[in-house]
């Protein structure tokens with residue numbers, strides 16, 4: 001029995017209620033082989049695939065991001081699976097699935113030699129190291145300076161082949177038709193006319209069938225406008241509220257075009273040349289996008305593939321080699337695959353940045369520049385670049401223009417950066433010491449409602465999850481210190497309702513589309529307003545109603561007060577008088593704008609008056625700043 005198996009055995013199955021465990025190991029994670037496969041890949045495999053994150057672009061891309069942390073105190077600013085959360089109070093970022101690591105030995109395992117503190121040791125790798133890492137992408141793992149770092153060997157279970165589960169979906173809600181009332185603005189020259197029905201999208205039969213099997217009857221506004229724009233070959237920056245169908249807005253026209261042009265049937269090749277590349281900031285989100293692509297491409301010759309960190313690289317290389325038309329990836333792993341020569345870029349026609357503002361902020365921007373500058377990648381004039389998000393601060397729009405043709409179209413559905421209008425937002429003023437009791441009271445009052453609780457740090461996520469477990473709320477958690485299989489299991493348990501409470505750091509804030517999330521709790525408010533918008537957007541999706549309750553700690557959150565008032569006002573929601581008072585009390589960024597009643601586009605090309613959401617642009621710099629610190633790197 002190897003070290004890995006020992007640990008699994010030692011810790012598995014001691015918690016009947018949840019899949020969550022405490023740092024102290026009072027409860028064990030479930031582990032069952034059908035969840036995924038754990039294997040030690042042989043030396044041959046490793047030599048061929050370099051199945052390690054040690055010597056890859058993925059690692060290199062993180063190195064400059066994190067100053068603190070470094071799980072092993074050896075100068076690497078990321079954990080084993082590439083996540084980084086510098087907000088962790090002590091700078092401990094150790095991923096602790098196996099023993100012998102330094103660092104706090106945080107989450108979930110009691111295993112042997114972990115523990116010890118020592119995760120601090122200078123997590124910064126300078127430029128030279130980055131160059132070194134890049135220059136050694138093909139070096140087998142064994143030969144790197146970090147060869148004792150455990151290799152990632154997790155192989156996720158294959159996605160279901162069963163048609164029913166491929167097309168399983170939740171119903172659109174009572175407010176779905178109200179989407180039609182949302183004001184839409186398309187700016188830029190010669191936008192094509194919107195479509196009103198999927199029939200007008202002129203999809204081929206198999207795509208039409210798949211759209212219908214997905215339960216889509218009529219397009220949402222971002223689809224009505226976005227699909228013809230993409231089909232017309234235009235570059236696009238699109239901003240529409242959370243849960244309003246942005247994914248299909250880019251997937252459907254891309255798949256349609258690939259099929260119309262007779263995308264070459266997938267065939268085995270060591271280097272794959274995808275026609276479309278889709279990038280997203282987190283593993284769970286990119287996997288979700290991949291599953292959507294797979295669903296829409298069902299029964300066609302188009303083959304989507306997904307690559308992301310925390311999973312065996314060798315496994316992904318093997319999957320890739322079977323053929324790939326649409327490659328979905330997190331930036332690090334994608335660059336890694338390109339660096340290894342497993343992905344060629346010469347045939348790329350579409351480059352999609354989902355959560356584009358996040359992909360272009362201070363954290364990921366260098367990776368995006370590296371991606372578009374990679375050998376073979378067609379210039380922006382020779383590819384179509386599409387960007388989607390619910391938030392698009394002006395400074396990021398400015399940056400984004402570098403990646404787009406000058407005549408790109410800007411599509412704004414509703415208020416750029418606005419919160420989803422189907423989410424009822426409430427605020428509770430509370431000190432940090434009273435938050436725990438508030439949360440327990442809230443959960444007691446909501447019964448078994450599926451609830452996401454957002455906290456600031458990974459340690460806090462563990463702590464709160466344990467408390468909730470102890471209070472008999474079946475709870476699991478997702479954050480960057482958890483192994484990938486644990487993250488996927490946590491999400492699975494939350495989706496299935498086995499654990500109706502999910503405690504998450506910001507890694508769960510963007511894009512996740514989980515059925516029936518009725519409540520989002522901001523146990524800790526984020527420190528930028530865009531993050532708030534994305535977090536509460538995990539509920540109230542696709543015309544369903546949802547509820548968000550945020551704990552406002554006057555000591556910690558006064559900087560956010562003005563932006564919150566703006567967001568609430570624009571969503572036509574009640575603003576608590578104490579929040580308004582806090583907003584005007586002199587704290588926080590200047591430039592508060594009283595809410596305007598009418599829609600206005602915030603395509604920055606329209607000039608300074610075009611920006612309805614100037615408050616957001618004030619905070620966006622902060623957002624970019626803090627994103628580099630408090631989000632989790634993938």
Ligand SMILES: Nc1ncnc2c1ncn2[C@@H]1O[C@H](COP(=O)(O)OP(=O)(O)OP(=O)(O)O)[C@@H](O)[C@H]1O
Nearest residue numbers: 216218219220242243244245246247390511513542
């Ligand atoms: N036209 C439609 N009819 C019915 N359901 C739809 C339609 N379009 C999308 N959906 C469903 O709505 C849900 C939300 O869609 P999606 O995840 O694409 O939203 P999003 O705008 O990307 O959200 P976020 O900003 O949070 O990433 C999904 O379950 C999707 O399948």
